Amino acid sequence: MPERAARRAELLSVAAGVFAELGYSATTVRVIAERAGLLAGSLYYHFDSKESMLEEILRTFLDALWTGYDAILGDRALGPRETLRALVVESFREIDRHGPAVAVFQKEARQLAAQPRFAFLTEAQRDFEDAWRTTLERGVADGAFRPDLDVRLAYRFLRDTVWVAASWYRPGGRHTADAIAGQYLSMVLDGISVRSTIPTATRSRPWPRPT
Amino acid sequence: MPERAARRAELLSVAAGVFAELGYSATTVRVIAERAGLLAGSLYYHFDSKESMLEEILRTFLDALWTGYDAILGDRALGPRETLRALVVESFREIDRHGPAVAVFQKEARQLAAQPRFAFLTEAQRDFEDAWRTTLERGVADGAFRPDLDVRLAYRFLRDTVWVAASWYRPGGRHTADAIAGQYLSMVLDGISVRSTIPTATRSRPWPRPT
DNA sequence: CCTCTTCCCTAACAAGTGTTTGGTAGATTA
């Protein structure tokens, strides 16, 4: 990575942190600058505007995310249950790597999407919904998921449960991202109730690690 | 309700809507005023500051919420499963009634809590965690919930899944708040997977309606 | 040693922010 781009990335990382902590609109370029060790005006040597920092943060995150998602969704060998599992795991790994970016995305995406500049967020959310709902519907069709499942609702349920974690998850905590993903999946798939008789294989089999 | 207070409530309702839509800090008093049909300065006849509007909105919501919660938590006749059920239902009803306020709470509470003025948010979240975790622990202890449940994680899971709904739920949609609560409970309690053999009574019995 | 580039600082600007002050039309009360 050229020196130039490395500095950009460093500043974007700081900015993402502040955006996540204070919210985009409450964040001042002077705060970003201070936390990065330079003055407000100097940021404009690297970036066009505060908004363009936000855009680059979100684009970078979505690119990385979809790289992972596409690999999963393109794998025809995976059944709906394994696909869902892999999607959740991948999402938590993304939270682990791009925590602040995910938090910003989760906080601001909805209202930013109205702006033409951030139309790519709308597309992303559409693709998102497609991926999850298709997986859920496949699962209902082939008997992996409950036939009485309200797919629209289940989609929102899954989407929210996964992404909100970005607001409290901190890397280096007592659980790894994969461990949290496992717990989440366990709750989502099998519920928190105690069940009468369920083959253990369906609820606690470790999922395959993507390479 | 005296004329004076009615006008206050009306203005607060408008303000809550804008706060929920644009976020607190991105909201301008001029926008609130315009949407309420008066000029920015006139708001200060009714309120001390923009911040005090926010405070009143959040306090009103939390008061209403805890009125409902206390009734549930004080009911010694309810087992953990029924308590959890009632809490979720009550929460969705609160979303139904105070949608914008809930959305604001969910969006801004975390960073507002740092401010001394909003210390009551920290207390509320503590009481919150107490209520949910106690219920979960009771359930694990008496065998209603899975013994391997990570209560800390399950608490966050429940809290988030319930409140995020405020960001997309709109009253008058295709599902009532109670219906959505039911679906959520079904997913949370029993999961989205098909189960082998489960007595139907444990998963689709209608819950008691609070009077 | 000179020149050029990189990266930052200093200082300022224009627009937008929450808030205050003084006034006023219209209803209410004496």
Place this chain on the structure above:
DNA sequence: TAATCTACCAAACACTTGTTAGGGAAGAGG
């Protein structure tokens, strides 16, 4: 009718905001 009060408007204030323009220190390359 005169006095008072209510709920608002008009206009401004002080301050913060994102952003820009010009300059300068430090190093690289010749």
